[in-house]
Amino acid sequence: MTLPGSPFLAYRGKELFLDDCSLDELASRHGTPLYVYSQAAMLDALAPYQRGFAGREHLICYATKANSNLAVLQTFARAGCGFDIVSGGELERVLAAGAAADKVVFSGVGKTRAEMQRALEAGVLCFNVESEAELEVLSQVAVAHGRTARISLRVNPDVDANTHPYISTGLKGNKFGIAHDRALETYRRAAALPGLEVAGIDCHIGSQITAHGPYLDALDRVLDLVEAIEAAGIPLHHLDLGGGLGIRYTDEQPPSADTLIGHLLRRIDERGHGHRPVMMEPGRSLVGNAGVLLTEALYLKPGAAKNFCVVDAAMNDLMRPAMYQAYMRIEPCRLRDEPASTYDVVGPVCESGDWLGRDRELAVRAGDRLAVLSAGAYSMSMASNYNTRGRAAEIMVAGGQAHLVRERENPAELFRGERLID
Ligand SMILES: *Cc1c(COP(=O)(O)O)cnc(C)c1O
Numbered sequence: 038m039t040l041p042g043s044p045f046l047a048y049r050g051k052e053l054f055l056d057d058c059s060l061d062e063l064a065s066r067h068g069t070p071l072y073v074y075s076q077a078a079m080l081d082a083l084a085p086y087q088r089g090f091a092g093r094e095h096l097i098c099y100a101t102k103a104n105s106n107l108a109v110l111q112t113f114a115r116a117g118c119g120f121d122i123v124s125g126g127e128l129e130r131v132l133a134a135g136a137a138a139d140k141v142v143f144s145g146v147g148k149t150r151a152e153m154q155r156a157l158e159a160g161v162l163c164f165n166v167e168s169e170a171e172l173e174v175l176s177q178v179a180v181a182h183g184r185t186a187r188i189s190l191r192v193n194p195d196v197d198a199n200t201h202p203y204i205s206t207g208l209k210g211n212k213f214g215i216a217h218d219r220a221l222e223t224y225r226r227a228a229a230l231p232g233l234e235v236a237g238i239d240c241h242i243g244s245q246i247t248a249h250g251p252y253l254d255a256l257d258r259v260l261d262l263v264e265a266i267e268a269a270g271i272p273l274h275h276l277d278l279g280g281g282l283g284i285r286y287t288d289e290q291p292p293s294a295d296t297l298i299g300h301l302l303r304r305i306d307e308r309g310h311g312h313r314p315v316m317m318e319p320g321r322s323l324v325g326n327a328g329v330l331l332t333e334a335l336y337l338k339p340g341a342a343k344n345f346c347v348v349d350a351a352m353n354d355l356m357r358p359a360m361y362q363a364y365m366r367i368e369p370c371r372l373r374d375e376p377a378s379t380y381d382v383v384g385p386v387c388e389s390g391d392w393l394g395r396d397r398e399l400a401v402r403a404g405d406r407l408a409v410l411s412a413g414a415y416s417m418s419m420a421s422n423y424n425t426r427g428r429a430a431e432i433m434v435a436g437g438q439a440h441l442v443r444e445r446e447n448p449a450e451l452f453r454g455e456r457l458i459d
Pocket of ligand 1 (some may be wrong): 100102103121123144145241243244245280281282314319320321322385
């Protein structure tokens with residue numbers, strides 16, 4: 038039996054395997070909660086992007102925030118990817134993982150002067166600038182340090198990506214990007230400011246997008262702008278079309294990356310922009326279905342209205358259900374030949390929002406391990422220490438071996454930087 042989402046995750050007999058590793062065995066060896074990733078599944082998700090762009094000048098910039106473990110970043114760096122970063126912290130991470138700075142694009146609405154300075158010193162490929170005020174500050178920082186900042190403006194194409202409101206970013210009411218009708222004027226300002234070099238144009242309309250229509254709408258709006266900006270005498274080089282391609286959590290049917298890129302490149306060619314290098318910034322679609330979160334059932338708590346299965350993973354380990362009411366499949370690491378009951382799978386944190394799944398049919402007993410599927414993206418990278426819970430350990434399965442790529446945090450580490458008052 039293969040589970041939807043990843044060809045690397047399947048039951049062999051009664052036991053759930055990720056890429057030749059028994060998940061129950063990994064949980065026994067390393068404890069729970071435990072994140073387990075498959076490197077092969079990540080490279081398999083990257084392949085359709087590479088196929089889609091074959092023969093074209095392009096750069097695939099993995100969106101670091103989706104999963105920023107160093108071994109994950111190293112995997113994509115070695116596969117030739119660049120990186121999309123949104124903070125100075127992420128810059129240090131990608132450099133530590135072996136990324137070339139000249140393949141890094143720096144996005145985000147609130148870059149500080151210190152972050153700009155460090156990114157200029159490192160020599161990042163491009164700043165994706167999100168406001169007119171940021172443009173002025175970046176110019177000042179570049180001049181003060183005798184550098185030139187290559188820039189794209191992140192424009193807001195005002196298209197609806199039809200996704201959850203918290204992960205929709207390309208609408209007028211969103212905080213992201215520069216309004217479509219301000220873009221030309223802002224490019225004029227950018228071209229006139231010292232210390233800046235206009236390099237391209239950028240958009241990113243949201244996340245977990247499951248159709249190609251919104252991408253083509255955004256592309257058309259961006260190409261309209263490119264034509265207007267170049268007609269005003271400001272040459273542009275690359276097109277950065279952002280990330281956002283969705284994955285299958287349950288029954289979604291997103292287009293494959295090569296299909297999506299085929300549509301985009303055809304439209305780019307039809308409109309006479311085929312000479313431009315194209316960049317994309319995928320995050321979720323490269324790692325989401327390459328990881329699982331393993332957790333142990335601690336207590337079964339039957340009730341009149343609901344049955345609860347209390348597990349040892351919580352919202353601090355996995356925020357997506359609490360934050361976006363996200364549905365993530367939950368499957369036993371070992372199947373039982375027993376009738377299933379309906380449970381809410383909940384964590385130990387003192388919040389009613391602390392649930393991982395609602396109304397799930399499970400044949401489970403205390404002590405059993407469960408796997409939360411599709412937990413490779415926006416899962417560990419959003420983990421916190423709420424309730425003074427140490428963050429989970431992470432395993433990367435690569436070359437047939439399970440590598441511990443992040444140690445479990447212990448309580449002493451959690452308050453190491455804190456001080457008592459005399
Ligand atoms: C988060 C983000 C991405 C990646 O989005 P996914 O939905 O994970 O593909 C790309 N670009 C920018 C600017 C982002 O903020």
